[in-house]
Amino acid sequence: MLTKNQIKLIQSLARKKVRDEESLFVAEGIKTIRDILPYFDAQFVVCTEEYVHELKPLTKSEIVVATKQEIEKASLLQASQGAIAVLRKSTKPFDVSELKGKLTVALDTVQDPGNLGTIIRLCDWFGVENVICSRDTADVWNPKVVQATMGAVARVNVHYVDLPQVLSELKNYMPVYGTFLEGKTIYDMELSHEGVVVMGNEGNGISDAVKQCVSHKLFIPNFPLGRTTSESLNVSTATAITLSEFRRR
């Protein structure tokens, strides 16, 4: 049975301020928990009877057995998923020299948790180890983000930095790519193995300060080229196409 204090702790972790103070976060759903439990220290895990056997070998922490109704009551998501884990955040300290020789994604104020989670999942798929985010990008430890990563949050390092400052340093020794309506067709561009791909905010794109650090402007052409269509692609689908272009070569 879940104690009152455990429920209180789970619910307080809906707030970023508390996640930062306690250095804890919440993962929900048996699939996500199964994937990430081996990578994080757990404070405790709550699940229904049927999952105890499966989760036991993955953690040294306490496993609390609760009813579906109890878990629903404690859940931070609209559709509760039968299991909740309270885990200790683990963030490697950021070291800009770690990015050398690698492809990195930079996010400039990506605000939708679903988009951030999907982009982290894409980075995992395409072997991008590091994501650097402006400080006003959504929090990777938000339960909706954790869920949307489908476990990739355990394998991709997400850093919050002063983005214009870090990029203005990086652009001295590697290409910095960004997508713009006035960019060059991505299909025809030479794309390097080392570099940064900047993706911008859902409504406003890449900010002026970050734009100044972009050395290569890319464009994902619509089809037939020039036809009147939507003004832009969703940021996670644009990231998908861009990373696929970098990796297929």
Place this chain on the structure above:
Amino acid sequence: MLTKNQIKLIQSLARKKVRDEESLFVAEGIKTIRDILPYFDAQFVVCTEEYVHELKPLTKSEIVVATKQEIEKASLLQASQGAIAVLRKSTKPFDVSELKGKLTVALDTVQDPGNLGTIIRLCDWFGVENVICSRDTADVWNPKVVQATMGAVARVNVHYVDLPQVLSELKNYMPVYGTFLEGKTIYDMELSHEGVVVMGNEGNGISDAVKQCVSHKLFIPNFPLGRTTSESLNVSTATAITLSEFRRR
């Protein structure tokens, strides 16, 4: 001022059953409404004072001026967007011969409204005129789908059909592509201008009945190939990469 009956109508249109019976749907947000209002008959449009001038030339229907609070109260979305339109659905009758010579997307039980909306937006970007959906795919007239299409719902035809039946007919005269973990690398495949691209359910992928209609199995390789990563990509990002591959050639 919004009447009680207008509020009632808006809220009843959260339900698919009512949308089907009344042949109406709700679009929210000034940006979406601005984009799609010229393409649909409006029953009425509600907005705050500041938008009346802008919306007036786009419709012959009544424009109701309401306060932000009234609109929030009537809104079907979590974050209300300052304007709501009640519009008449318009669906071209489905004619399988219309798909000849074109690239079409088929959705097999795509259930998340955000995914469906994002895929319709992608189809608009990449010049895919028709999307054919299994009957248990999310409803295109769901307000969350309409919003996620960013106006593309006005330009892409979405049809609900007996998917295995339609595909088993189509495969006689055009290639039917689907993404599978055991497929061939998409980057190396010959991809035609005429054909159907099938995308499957978020959790279960493509169903057995539909699988039997797929003539070409594709795979989006992860990087480096074979590395242990997430099991799969999100359906909308997989669609993005697939359509980009078809259109770049």
